[in-house]
Amino acid sequence: MTVVDKPSRVGRIHAAFERAASEGRAALIPYMTAGYPDQEGFPAVAQELLKRADLMEIGLPYSDPLGDGPVIQKAGEQAILQGTSTRRTLQFVKELRPTTDVPLLIMTYINPVYAVGPEEFMRLAADAGVDGLILPDLPPDQDDEIRDLATRYGLGLTFLIAPTSTPARVQIVTEACTAFVYAVSVTGVTGAREGGALNEVPALVALARQHTTLPVAVGFGVKDALTARKVAVDADADGVVVGSAFIAAVKAGQDLGALADDIKGGCVKGG
Amino acid sequence: MTNAAHFISEFPLPDARGRFGRFGGRYVPETLIPALDELQAAYTAARNDPEFLAELDTLLREFVGRPSGLYLAENLTRRAGGAKIYLKREDLNHTGAHKINNCLGQALLAKRMGKKRIIAETGAGQHGVATATACALLGLDCVVYMGAEDIRRQSLNVFRMRLLGAEICEVTSGTSTLKDATNEAIRDWVTNVRSTFYILGSVVGPHPYPAMVRDFQSVIGEEVKVQMQALEGRSAPDAIVACVGGGSNAIGIFAPFAYLPPEQRPRLIGTEAAGEGVHTGRHAASVAGGKVGVLHGSMMYLMSDPEGQIIPAHSISAGLDYPGIGPEHCYYSTEGMAEYVPVTDAEALDALQLLAREEGIIPALETAHAIHYAMILAAELGTGKTVVVNLSGRGDKDVAEVARLLKGIESLGGVEA
Numbered sequence: 001m002t003v004v005d006k007p008s009r010v011g012r013i014h015a016a017f018e019r020a021a022s023e024g025r026a027a028l029i030p031y032m033t034a035g036y037p038d039q040e041g042f043p044a045v046a047q048e049l050l051k052r053a054d055l056m057e058i059g060l061p062y063s064d065p066l067g068d069g070p071v072i073q074k075a076g077e078q079a080i081l082q083g084t085s086t087r088r089t090l091q092f093v094k095e096l097r098p099t100t101d102v103p104l105l106i107m108t109y110i111n112p113v114y115a116v117g118p119e120e121f122m123r124l125a126a127d128a129g130v131d132g133l134i135l136p137d138l139p140p141d142q143d144d145e146i147r148d149l150a151t152r153y154g155l156g157l158t159f160l161i162a163p164t165s166t167p168a169r170v171q172i173v174t175e176a177c178t179a180f181v182y183a184v185s186v187t188g189v190t191g192a193r194e195g196g197a198l199n200e201v202p203a204l205v206a207l208a209r210q211h212t213t214l215p216v217a218v219g220f221g222v223k224d225a226l227t228a229r230k231v232a233v234d235a236d237a238d239g240v241v242v243g244s245a246f247i248a249a250v251k252a253g254q255d256l257g258a259l260a261d262d263i264k265g266g267c268v269k270g271g
Numbered sequence: 272m273t274n275a276a277h278f279i280s281e282f283p284l285p286d287a288r289g290r291f292g293r294f295g296g297r298y299v300p301e302t303l304i305p306a307l308d309e310l311q312a313a314y315t316a317a318r319n320d321p322e323f324l325a326e327l328d329t330l331l332r333e334f335v336g337r338p339s340g341l342y343l344a345e346n347l348t349r350r351a352g353g354a355k356i357y358l359k360r361e362d363l364n365h366t367g368a369h370k371i372n373n374c375l376g377q378a379l380l381a382k383r384m385g386k387k388r389i390i391a392e393t394g395a396g397q398h399g400v401a402t403a404t405a406c407a408l409l410g411l412d413c414v415v416y417m418g419a420e421d422i423r424r425q426s427l428n429v430f431r432m433r434l435l436g437a438e439i440c441e442v443t444s445g446t447s448t449l450k451d452a453t454n455e456a457i458r459d460w461v462t463n464v465r466s467t468f469y470i471l472g473s474v475v476g477p478h479p480y481p482a483m484v485r486d487f488q489s490v491i492g493e494e495v496k497v498q499m500q501a502l503e504g505r506s507a508p509d510a511i512v513a514c515v516g517g518g519s520n521a522i523g524i525f526a527p528f529a530y531l532p533p534e535q536r537p538r539l540i541g542t543e544a545a546g547e548g549v550h551t552g553r554h555a556a557s558v559a560g561g562k563v564g565v566l567h568g569s570m571m572y573l574m575s576d577p578e579g580q581i582i583p584a585h586s587i588s589a590g591l592d593y594p595g596i597g598p599e600h601c602y603y604s605t606e607g608m609a610e611y612v613p614v615t616d617a618e619a620l621d622a623l624q625l626l627a628r629e630e631g632i633i634p635a636l637e638t639a640h641a642i643h644y645a646m647i648l649a650a651e652l653g654t655g656k657t658v659v660v661n662l663s664g665r666g667d668k669d670v671a672e673v674a675r676l677l678k679g680i681e682s683l684g685g686v687e688a
Contacts, residue, residue: 062579062580063445063580063581064445064450064454064566064567064581066299066300066454066457066458066461066567066568067300067461069458070444073444077444077445080580085578086578086579087578109565110298110565111564111565111566111575111579111581112578112579112580113579114563114564114565114579115562115564115575115576115577115578115579116578116579136300136301137298137299137300137565137568138298139297139298139299139301139304142296142297142298159301160300160301160302161301162300162301162302163302164302164303164304164305164306164464164465165301165302165304165305166305169301169304169305173301184300184301184302187302187461187462187463187464187465188302188461188462189458189461189462
């Protein structure tokens with residue numbers, strides 16, 4: 001059983017952002033649902049993304065994902081039907097861990113964490129080699145235990161801010177984060193949308209920076225080089241999270257690596 | 272009796288963090304937290320504003336037809352052979368169920384907050400109809416999320432909503448029932464939060480919804496107090512029975528009694544939908560299932576597998592077909608303030624026919640779950656006692672489905688005395 005090595009997990013996350021910054025880029029943070037497109041195909045998809053990723057989010061699928069749009073919902077439903085359980089998801093992480101130094105983050109909802117038991121969940125995640133957790137339906141002031149447990153097991157924590165967040169909420173959320181701050185680009189769920197999205201991102205990132213020195217990553221609605229540039233360059237974010245676009249590409253049988261390269265190109269600062 | 276709602280009842284819970292003990296809270300995307308704060312502030316101001324209260328009171332009296340009757344069901348009482356059975360006639364409200372009490376309160380609040388677009392979720396369609404009605408009355412745009420399966424089995428209510436000018440969004444994700452309609456309504460709210468007011472129909476969801484919906488529904492229990500005093504010379508009956516899905520009609524009749532000292536408190540009994548039987552796994556009895564988790568923004572008893580995936584609920588009645596139960600009910604259950612008992616599909620179907628034959632009242636399938644248990648309880652309590660059943664809704668919406676289930680009218684008759 002491993003518990004300690006606290007500095008190395010959160011440290012690995014911060015180092016990944018620093019490395020990207022030193023190369024004049026915002027960090028590319030792909031998201032992929034564990035067990036998608038199927039149990040056999042997931043590791044290869046994950047490796048394709050890990051080759052280009054600075055950090056990577058692995059989605060632990062949940063039956064009722066309130067924060068997700070149709071693409072990630074359907075990927076999760078499919079993965080669950082094919083047996084992607086909590087333990088299977090962590091087993092995927094365990095298998096990926098020796099192959100990469102890229103920080104691996106679990107993104108899931110709070111109910112699967114409570115069902116296993118928060119402490120048992122943290123222990124299993126730490127053992128599997130997870131570096132951090134993102135829980136989009138857990139505002140940090142809803143549960144003090146999660147934060148204490150994450151600290152004890154050395155896992156980084158990321159909570160979310162949104163365009164509706166007041167300065168008081170941004171203060172609460174950024175103080176609770178230990179890994180990085182996740183700024184949601186629009187009011188809405190994950191996935192691409194039409195028209196003038198992402199216009200609120202610069203102000204949101206600027207507001208976050210008034211409250212924290214942690215890296216600020218932006219997600220929701222980034223799907224290509226153009227939208228990545230809006231986030232990385234126009235809003236000067238430290239990281240760009242892309243999920244639905246990669247899942248849609250896997251589903252359509254498109255070249256995942258080419259899409260990731262293209263988006264990574266959009267992450268270059270001053271480009 | 273006195274006018275229905277010149278006041279809105281106050282209760283000791285939830286606490287400042289929106290908790291009933293460990294239950295409740297706000298487990299929602301951060302995007303919604305400021306909107307919930309705004310809602311809470313607006314609601315607190317409204318419930319202390321005499322103008323708001325007077326407007327709501329007038330609508331409840333003259334538009335809804337409150338107070339609803341407390342009717343002594345003599346035939347049913349004779350049949351049960353024990354305690355007197357009173358029926359609290361929420362089925363006689365405009366739109367046919369208790370749901371309108373809450374919808375008018377929230378729609379008035381939306382108007383006060385300057386929100387022109389209303390969204391709602393619905394299972395049986397009663398909350399959708401009540402929301403569409405309130406929106407038509409107050410000139411608000413209305414979008415109702417409803418599962419494809421529920422659209423099929425409650426087609427009458429779908430048509431009513433359309434007549435009232437509401438837009439119906441068919442939900443095909445997950446199990447295509449109330450749980451998924453609620454997910455979609457919350458996703459809509461996350462997306463359109465600045466312009467939209469979400470009229471939630473039950474005592475579930477993130478704080479302040481469970482408290483606010485309870486407050487608007489507590490007019491039911493407050494009326495029972497006054498009516499019992501006039502009919503029986505004391506304000507509390509010996510027992511109150513109500514069906515529970517999310518639990519809004521039950522909390523409305525329970526809450527005004529629940530916080531009384533134990534020796535003054537009537538027995539409060541919520542009937543959960545046991546579907547084909549709790550042992551079969553095909554049910555919607557969340558308390559009986561015994562797992563605690565988070566669903567739709569609130570910590571509650573819910574139906575999930577060992578790893579926290581929500582399990583599809585099953586009930587003959589669309590309104591109880593929900594894999595969770597409101598946080599205040601969870602608190603009542605753990606504190607012994609109320610009891611929750613399972614009633615099966617078959618028992619409810621029999622009780623619906625029984626009430627129709629004995630009293631000339633066709634109840635909603637949801638309500639029939641409460642009727643079933645009230646008969647058992649009345650016999651058990653014995654003569655000299657009183658049981659109040661919340662007759663939460665009428666059965667017009669269910670007639671086609673009941674006919675299908677009974678395979679035609681010719682098979683009726685199993686309950687003749």
